[in-house]
Amino acid sequence: MSEAVGENERELNALQVLNEVFGYQNFRSHQEQVINEIIAGGDAFVLMPTGGGKSLCYQIPALLRSGTAIVVSPLISLMKDQVDALQANGVQADYYNSSLSGDDARRVLAKLHAGQLDLLYVAPERLLATDFLARLEDLEIALFAIDEAHCVSQWGHDFRPEYVRLGSLREIFPDVPLIALTATAEKQTRQDIINCLHLKKACQVSAGFDRPNIRYTVIDKSKPYQQLSAFLDNHTDEAGIVYCLSRKRVEETAARLIRDGFKAAPYHAGMDGQERKSVQEAFLRDDIRIVVATVAFGMGIDKPNVRFVVHHDLPKNIESYYQETGRAGRDGLPAEALLLFGYGDIALNRGLIEKSNNAEQMRIEVHKLNAMVAFAESGICRRRALLGYFGETLEQDCGNCDICLDPPQRYDATEDARKALSCVYRVGQRFGIGHVIDVLRGADNQRVRDLGHQKLSTYGIGRDGSQDHWHHLLRQLIHYGYLEQDIGNYSVLKLTEGARPLLRGERELQITAPRVKPQRVKKTAPKIAGLDYDTELFNRLRSLRKQIADRDGVPPYVVFGDASLAEMAAMVPTSEEELLQINGVGRTKLKRYGREFISEIIGHMCR
Numbered sequence: 330m331s332e333a334v335g336e337n338e339r340e341l342n343a344l345q346v347l348n349e350v351f352g353y354q355n356f357r358s359h360q361e362q363v364i365n366e367i368i369a370g371g372d373a374f375v376l377m378p379t380g381g382g383k384s385l386c387y388q389i390p391a392l393l394r395s396g397t398a399i400v401v402s403p404l405i406s407l408m409k410d411q412v413d414a415l416q417a418n419g420v421q422a423d424y425y426n427s428s429l430s431g432d433d434a435r436r437v438l439a440k441l442h443a444g445q446l447d448l449l450y451v452a453p454e455r456l457l458a459t460d461f462l463a464r465l466e467d468l469e470i471a472l473f474a475i476d477e478a479h480c481v482s483q484w485g486h487d488f489r490p491e492y493v494r495l496g497s498l499r500e501i502f503p504d505v506p507l508i509a510l511t512a513t514a515e516k517q518t519r520q521d522i523i524n525c526l527h528l529k530k531a532c533q534v535s536a537g538f539d540r541p542n543i544r545y546t547v548i549d550k551s552k553p554y555q556q557l558s559a560f561l562d563n564h565t566d567e568a569g570i571v572y573c574l575s576r577k578r579v580e581e582t583a584a585r586l587i588r589d590g591f592k593a594a595p596y597h598a599g600m601d602g603q604e605r606k607s608v609q610e611a612f613l614r615d616d617i618r619i620v621v622a623t624v625a626f627g628m629g630i631d632k633p634n635v636r637f638v639v640h641h642d643l644p645k646n647i648e649s650y651y652q653e654t655g656r657a658g659r660d661g662l663p664a665e666a667l668l669l670f671g672y673g674d675i676a677l678n679r680g681l682i683e684k685s686n687n688a689e690q691m692r693i694e695v696h697k698l699n700a701m702v703a704f705a706e707s708g709i710c711r712r713r714a715l716l717g718y719f720g721e722t723l724e725q726d727c728g729n730c731d732i733c734l735d736p737p738q739r740y741d742a743t744e745d746a747r748k749a750l751s752c753v754y755r756v757g758q759r760f761g762i763g764h765v766i767d768v769l770r771g772a773d774n775q776r777v778r779d780l781g782h783q784k785l786s787t788y789g790i791g792r793d794g795s796q797d798h799w800h801h802l803l804r805q806l807i808h809y810g811y812l813e814q815d816i817g818n819y820s821v822l823k824l825t826e827g828a829r830p831l832l833r834g835e836r837e838l839q840i841t842a843p844r845v846k847p848q849r850v851k852k853t854a855p856k857i858a859g860l861d862y863d864t865e866l867f868n869r870l871r872s873l874r875k876q877i878a879d880r881d882g883v884p885p886y887v888v889f890g891d892a893s894l895a896e897m898a899a900m901v902p903t904s905e906e907e908l909l910q911i912n913g914v915g916r917t918k919l920k921r922y923g924r925e926f927i928s929e930i931i932g933h934m935c936r
Contacts, residue, residue, distance in 0.1 A: 343368065346389050350418055352893075352915035357382045359534045363508070364389050367472055372531035373508045374478075374523055378540050379655030380633070383510045384411065387474035390506070391448045392420065396469030397441060398448045401456055401495065402476050406609060408450040410631035410884075415448065417887045419917030424450040442468065453491045462501060470505045473498055475526065478509035479648070482521035488690075499527040507531075512538075513652045515719050538651065538719045542658045543666050545711035546731040549843045550671030551797055553641055554585055560639060560667055561591060561619070567636035568612070571621045572653055574642035574677060582641060583621040593619040596626040613884035615875060624649065632884065633660040634891040639667045643674035645682070646697035647704055647718050660892040670705040672762070672804050676820055706804070708737055708841050737841040743831070745794065745802055746838045750811060750828050752787040756780075758823045761814075765822060766791075766799045801843040809838070862899035866933045870894045873929050877922060888922060889913055903931055 343364045347353050356364075360382055363373045367390040377383045391398030402408045408424040415422035423446055425437050440446050441464075455461060475481075480492040498507060509526050511518075523529055548556065557571065573579045576597040583595035594608045594617050611617045613632055620626060624644075638657045644650040650668070658664025678698055685691045700718060707714045711730035713723045726733050752769050767774065768782050771789030782788060791799055803822070806812045811828040815821050830836040871885075871894055878885040889897075893913035902908040908923050909916070 343389050343393065346392050347385070348915070350392065350420065350915050350917070351385065351388075352418075352909075352911070352913045352918060353385075354910070354912060357536075359536045360386055363532060363534055366532040367506045367508055368393050370504075370506055372506055372528055374519075374526075374528045374531050374533045375508060375510045375536075376514060376519065376534065377510070377512060377536040378538055379512045379652065380540070380659035380661065381512070381536055383476075383512065386510065387472060387508050388415065388420070388448065391471050391474075394471040394506075396471035397444070397446045398471045398474060399456065399465070400448055400450045400474045400476060401453050402450050403452065403480055403489065403492075405452070407476075407631065408452075410613075412448075412450060413883055413887050414631065417883065417918065417921075418915055420448065421446050422448040422450070426450075426452055426455060438464075444469070447471075453489070453495055457491070457494050457497070466501070470502060472506040472508060473502070475507070475509040478511040478522045478526070479514045479518050481509075481525045482514070482518040493525055496525045496527060512655060513648045515648070518648075538716055538721055539712065539723070540655060540658065541712075541727065541729065542661055543654060543664045544729050544731075544734075545654070545666050545668075545715070547668045547670050547705050547711065548731070549797070549801060550669040550674075551843075553669050553671070554582065556669060557582070557639060557641060558586070558589060560637075561586075564637050564665075566618065568615065568618050568632065568634055569620075569637035569639065570626070570635060570653075570656060571619060571639045571641055572644070573621060573623060574674065576623060578641065579621050579623055586619060586621065591619055592617045593621055596620050596622040598623065610884075613886075614878065615885055624653070631659075631886075632656075633886050634662075635659065635664070636662075637665040637667065639669070641669055643668070643670060643678060643705065644701060645678045645694065647701050647715070648697070650701060650704075651715065651719075660890045662891055662895065668705060672800065675702055708732065731844075735844075737844060739839050739841055741837065742802060742805070742840045743837045745791070745799075746806060746811070746840075747832055747834075748787065748790050749799065749802055749806060750824060750832050752785075752790070753812060753822045753824060754832075755785045755787045756782060759821055761820045761822060762800060762803050765803065766796060769799055770794070770796070797843060802840070805840045809840075811838075862895045863901070863933075864898070866901070866930065867894055867898040869929055869933055870897055870926065873925060877925065889918070889926075897926065897930065901930055901934065903927060903934070 343361065344356070347356060359377070363375055363386045366373050367387065373386070375383055375386050387398060387400065402411070405426050405428050408426060412422045412424050423437050423440060425434065429437065441449055475495055480489040481495065482488060507526065507528070509522055509528060511522065514522065523531070523533070550556070571582065573582055576599045579595045579597045583593050586593040594611065596605055596608045608617070608620060612620050635657045638654050640650065640653070644653065654666035657666055675698070679695070682691055682694045682698065685694070704714050704718065710723070710726040710732050712727035716723050728734070748769065749765070752765050756765060756768060764776070767777055768785060768788055769791030771792050777783055803812065807814055810825055811831055812822050813825055815823060831838060874885045874888045874894065878888050890913055893911055896911050900907070900911065902911060904927070905919060905923055908914055908927060909919055
């Protein structure tokens with residue numbers, strides 16, 4: 330039984346559990362509908378954005394139904410984070426995975442058989458082991474929750490074959506409610522999840538993909554370290570993640586940041602397991618502010634106060650981009666997502682994809698990479714383009730992305746476009762972007778001389794343009810369909826039929842100017858519930874939270890999230906009754922931490 334709910338839990342309803350255990354005053358969109366469906370014994374498919382409250386959709390029913398809820402989670406670190414947070418709220422939760430010693434594993438199983446667990450988190454492989462399934466058949470199961478359910482689908486960006494077998498749960502446990510949850514699934518992936526897990530008769534809920542608190546920015550990659558450090562200078566003392574495509578780039582970037590005084594650390598799958606664990610824990614404890622990582626980092630991170638995510642390199646699909654940027658601002662406060670868009674990353678990603686032996690999977694991944702490139706090159710509102718990929722329509726521009734805040738400048742590129750297209754033609758449509766630019770700019774190098782291209786009529790006709798200028802122009806010509814890039818043939822450039830009218834002077838071309846710096850937008854004080862909060866008090870509460878977290882050996886957000894602290898700094902509660910009205914303050918946390926926080930608030934007021 331949950332410590333916070335106690336023996337009379339059946340007398341409580343979902344809203345009371347939300348208030349008294351988790352400390353929230355009201356349900357978010359669709360939560361109550363799903364919770365009531367599961368409590369009543371039905372199934373559900375839930376699509377909610379990261380930070381939208383998916384976990385409560387199964388955690389609350391787990392406290393109101395008899396038996397133990399079994400939660401399938403793909404990562405050990407994610408299990409630990411969620412169990413830590415539940416235990417801080419007085420919920421009897423634990424995990425059963427390969428990280429446990431033999432004694433600890435037996436202790437968890439003993440609690441499971443004694444009916445002392447409200448929730449048990451397991452990996453799909455562990456759940457579907459014959460001996461574990463046999464164990465469950467003798468127990469009362471409250472529900473099955475399949476988290477990160479996009480892993481079921483071949484179209485999902487993180488497809489895992491072991492997830493496909495979870496469809497057997499419906500046959501083995503026909504009367505146990507099953508809920509599948511994901512934040513990242515376009516139409517094909519959603520249908521695959523429903524089919525595989527036999528959820529055609531389930532309550533299906535989509536709360537949308539929009540994360541309005543995240544500001545999306547895409548800039549052309551040019552001297553990426555300088556671009557990154559300039560961005561970070563505007564985010565001092567804030568937590569963030571920098572994603573890189575390779576382990577080598579992770580190591581190099583992290584080393585430069587550390588050298589320049591940033592509290593940063595690298596993280597990738599090539600590091601020792603204990604070293605990765607220490608980096609993750611230091612990040613969760615706010616002892617380091619920036620993790621530079623490959624995509625191996627983040628899926629298991631439940632840290633709500635990540636204020637920014639930077640993609641140093643192009644993600645291979647929009648789903649990955651959406652999920653990784655979604656690790657920023659999980660607490661609903663303002664956050665930023667910066668993407669450095671380099672065209673060399675396209676070929677690198679394509680090369681990685683083409684190593685696959687599965688032709689169908691390769692076709693799907695190339696399709697998704699092309700969609701990611703189209704998003705980065707798009708000149709429309711970023712949020713419109715992002716939501717459009719997932720099948721949602723935004724009625725008006727968002728006002729919180731680089732396109733909306735700093736509309737791209739356009740210029741007449743007709744003459745330069747003709748020069749570039751002519752040069753592609755003169756070199757025989759047999760060379761890539763780099764060589765075409767060398768010829769345009771009149772480069773005096775061995776390759777140009779060996780090929781005799783210094784004798785061409787187009788040699789040097791673009792001397793007045795920089796390398797970046799011509800690179801941007803050629804990419805725009807590809808984007809608009811005047812050139813095609815043969816990725817399968819060393820990325821050579823070829824003219825399309827559409828290039829002829831432009832070359833003949835029958836058409837003009839307007840394109841966007843390259844942008845290499847994110848627009849510096851003046852920061853305003855964040856607002857909670859429409860109220861400005863006292864930033865000095867917020868910082869004092871944050872310092873107190875860190876002291877308590879270090880004392881108790883938990884991440885600071887497990888004590889209280891930034892959103893709760895900001896609301897305290899706005900509402901200034903000075904009694905237990907007032908503190909209970911703050912979102913995120915339940916009765917267990919009030920008992921554990923209330924006196925210290927109230928004392929800090931009163932001390933600040935008396936200064």
